[in-house]
Amino acid sequence: MQYLAAVYWDEKRWLALPQAERDRMMAECTAYGDEVRRSGHLLAGAPLHPSSTATTLRRTGDQLIMTDGPFAETKEVLGGYHLFECKDLDEALAVSARWPGLRWGFTLEVRPIIQHVCG
């Protein structure tokens, strides 16, 4: 099965961390990424640029509405993602639980992906 592990973080808190601390977390996350890619669990994944760079699209009737910024104005915003291939939820949760960002107070939302949509 495939799972999306979406990273949610408080950007302000992230920016408030000392540079050395941010570098350390990034290095650990990169090492984690290499490890889970080698083990065959990570299919894709990346951090995202800040939510200030986001553009949100909606359509009402015929009109396309384009807004600057993320979909929801919340303290914790989407900050990255992992696409995992795992045999079941227990494996997906065990792999996700090893993500170093959790130790810096970031959150992972793990959700199953709908596959075989086209049969």
Add this chain to the structure above:
Amino acid sequence: MRVNLGELHRHEYGRILASLIRVVRDFTLAEDALQEAFVAAHVQWAVDGPPPNPVAWLMATARHKAIDQIRRRALHERRRTEIELMIAPEELMTAPEDTLRLIFTCCHPALAPEARVALTLRTVCGLQTEEIARAFVVPGPTMAQRLVRAKNKIQLAGIPYQVPDDDQLAERIDSALAVIYLVFNEGYAASTGADLIRSDLCHEAIRLARQFVELLPAEREPAGLLALMLFHDSRRAARTDAAGDLVLIEDQDRSRWDRAEIDEGTALVRRALAGGRPGFYALQAAIGALHAGATSAEETDWRQIAALYGVLLQLRPSPVLELNRAVAVALVEGPARGLELLGRIELPNYHWLAAARAELLRRLARHAEAAVAYRQALALVRNTAERRYLERRLAEVSAG
């Protein structure tokens, strides 16, 4: 041979379902198929008489129903592999590990706590959705929806049907034990409603814990929880009077305590405490054993009980445990010391804190203050039997 289908459903439903889920690998499909098999049994056994092995008959019939369903679905989607998988001969026996797998799936921490409880009662214990709804004072459709949502999550999120790996086992056992104890507590001290005790839920919890202890004989905490519940349950008859009113442990007629349950609990608590640091349930069971072994409230080893609460608090700090410790300390060092400890506990909306304060004030003959505290407790209490108890106490201090 006569077979009571209701009894059979009661005792075997969870076991058959557990094995069926292993074979068909689909929670909802297995449930529907087993339901159909019971309906078929109703009709067929009435005409032909029951088969020699009713459980095997139900299992085989349910499996056939499930295969039919999968075949229809697979033909529709033109998937051969599923059909072949199902037609391959499978082990049809019910196996004890299946029940264990089912318990772990229903108590998975990825499910909401209230869904874990409902699902366990529905599948492992075979209770009807309506019965569970009544027990938890929730409308039937709400409970039905809760169950559907949980089953969907199991299916779609890929919650596995397996005994967890060693590195996850301890945590998952904790989660399952918490569910079992919640069922028991809801039965033992119904949070709402007229009856103080709903013994059917107590029985289900004890039955579940017994299975758990049998299936995981090397684990000590399941034995601890079973012992703890047996000690509570042994006092059930003495805990309410003829009018259904609450009787506190110091006023209970100890000859009405169930000796068989106490003996079973005592043997289990020894096992739960043997070797290594005692766990959360083992410690509480040890406290239960001290109560059960005492001939009267005065003879009870309150000093030891207070000490055990101290150890429990180190393991898992909780204001409710602090309250229990304060009550035990009050019996050793006097009500004034107990009041001092109660003063440090933050438990807004918990009627037992106000009730304990009222009790200690009453013993200190500070009747006016006791009356205020009883009124506070009465404003918070939701169970009718407990309410009557508090009202009686309030009348006593108001008269004195």
